[in-house]
Amino acid sequence: MNLHRTPIPVSKAVEDVLNTKVDKRVEKVKLEQSFHRVLAEDVVATHPVPPFDKSPYDGFAFRSEDTRNLTREEPGQFRVIETVPAGHRASRAVNKGEAIRIMTGAEIPGGADCVAMFEICQPYQRDMEEWVTLKRPLSPQQNIIPTGSETKEQEILVKKGEVINPGIQALLATFGYGEVQVYVKPKIGVFATGTELLDVDEPLQPGKIRNSNAYMVMSQIERAGGTGIYFGKLEDNFDLCYQAVEEALDQVDCLITTGGVSVGDYDLMPDIYDKLEAEVLFNKVAMRPGSVTTVARKDEKLLFGLSGNPSACYVGFELFTYPIIQSFLGRSRPFHKRVQATLGKDFKKPNPFTRFVRGFISYHEGNVYVHPSGIDKSAVVSSLAETNVLIQLRGGTRGYQQGDVVEAICLEEMDGQSHF
Ligand SMILES: Nc1nc2c(c(=O)[nH]1)N[C@H]1C(S)=C(S)[C@@H](COP(=O)(O)OP(=O)(O)OC[C@H]3O[C@@H](n4cnc5c(N)ncnc54)[C@H](O)[C@@H]3O)O[C@H]1N2
Ligand code: MOO
Numbered sequence: 001m002n003l004h005r006t007p008i009p010v011s012k013a014v015e016d017v018l019n020t021k022v023d024k025r026v027e028k029v030k031l032e033q034s035f036h037r038v039l040a041e042d043v044v045a046t047h048p049v050p051p052f053d054k055s056p057y058d059g060f061a062f063r064s065e066d067t068r069n070l071t072r073e074e075p076g077q078f079r080v081i082e083t084v085p086a087g088h089r090a091s092r093a094v095n096k097g098e099a100i101r102i103m104t105g106a107e108i109p110g111g112a113d114c115v116a117m118f119e120i121c122q123p124y125q126r127d128m129e130e131w132v133t134l135k136r137p138l139s140p141q142q143n144i145i146p147t148g149s150e151t152k153e154q155e156i157l158v159k160k161g162e163v164i165n166p167g168i169q170a171l172l173a174t175f176g177y178g179e180v181q182v183y184v185k186p187k188i189g190v191f192a193t194g195t196e197l198l199d200v201d202e203p204l205q206p207g208k209i210r211n212s213n214a215y216m217v218m219s220q221i222e223r224a225g226g227t228g229i230y231f232g233k234l235e236d237n238f239d240l241c242y243q244a245v246e247e248a249l250d251q252v253d254c255l256i257t258t259g260g261v262s263v264g265d266y267d268l269m270p271d272i273y274d275k276l277e278a279e280v281l282f283n284k285v286a287m288r289p290g291s292v293t294t295v296a297r298k299d300e301k302l303l304f305g306l307s308g309n310p311s312a313c314y315v316g317f318e319l320f321t322y323p324i325i326q327s328f329l330g331r332s333r334p335f336h337k338r339v340q341a342t343l344g345k346d347f348k349k350p351n352p353f354t355r356f357v358r359g360f361i362s363y364h365e366g367n368v369y370v371h372p373s374g375i376d377k378s379a380v381v382s383s384l385a386e387t388n389v390l391i392q393l394r395g396g397t398r399g400y401q402q403g404d405v406v407e408a409i410c411l412e413e414m415d416g417q418s419h420f
């Protein structure tokens, strides 16, 4: 067991992981199944929007030239020749002295070039015919939404690499994308290692704890947009672990293990990477928690050796596994979004290494605050419940005070950024 490991800076570690070639695959899914998937094709306007001149109001369509000199004192009387509901077209054009009753969203009839809303018109009946009085002039194109005024045909509305949100779904539907090309979700395998681990439905036993990392990591994978495959928990037995890891690797794009990466007698992951002849990218990162996070690569497949300590495991995933999942997904901005925020309470610990403090965000009177949550220890699980940011504190300081401006990594923002 080599006890001496050389820590590398976090940014270098992230860069090394992201230098891995990823196999971006594409599939078609039904529009209704595309929410939160990542576009693998640009959304192109297949026709102008609106596709015809349309009325924004329920009212009457006129020829503006017929209304030119109208006043309260000398209103115009127009014969209403038909009614056009949305979804229908007028059967004939509007001629001099005529109007058409028109509903919101209906196509403007030929001959007409303006619309007056019901509220300013006075319809009436004369000799069993419909008529309407108008007391003011309308200008050409008044109250008409012209063809293509929102979107021109062939315009690129959303670029590939964006996450499909409700608005993008609306666009896809507008342009007839019943199916949409998205990137395939990478398959991320998960093992929890540790002889001390109990299943969730087992009663506590002396010296043992329940396996929480597996559930946590599986939902981190889902939150990141990947597909998690849980292979179960493994006792700290070399042959068993080696065989399980080797077999699982064939079935996944990346493999996560939790635990067994430090220097203990039963920390088996370093020897497993060795026997697999995997290239270890790093086994010590200048950060807290998660300094023992190890990433190895075997035939372009990444093995994430996340720490067993829950908080360290959580942080290791978000820093290293999250962005590679985004790369598989073709995301144009693969990293978590960062914000500048005011520290909501003192954080007194001196900081030799970069620290990623689990915390939460709040907003008050136009300011953004981040607050460290719970006990800031690698072995702690309870502080993770309210965590939605990682507060990144530079190393080499004597601690931070309430009111200091810090950077925070937002874990629940869909939008990302292009640099770490
Ligand atoms: N002599 C040294 N000891 C340790 C060092 C070191 O540098 N020198 N590093 C410490 C740091 S930092 C960390 S972090 C841990 C990392 O430990 P491992 O990744 O090897 O993980 P384990 O030893 O397997 O377990 C650590 C801890 O986490 C609990 N655990 C493990 N799996 C789970 C799970 N699925 N759910 C919940 N909790 C889990 C486990 O019971 C241990 O308590 O090493 C330090 N030691
Ligand atoms: O890897 Mo450990 O979490 O730095 O405490």
Ligand SMILES: [Mg+2]
Binding pocket: 259, 260, 261, 262, 263, 264, 266, 267, 308
């Ligand atoms: Mg250990």
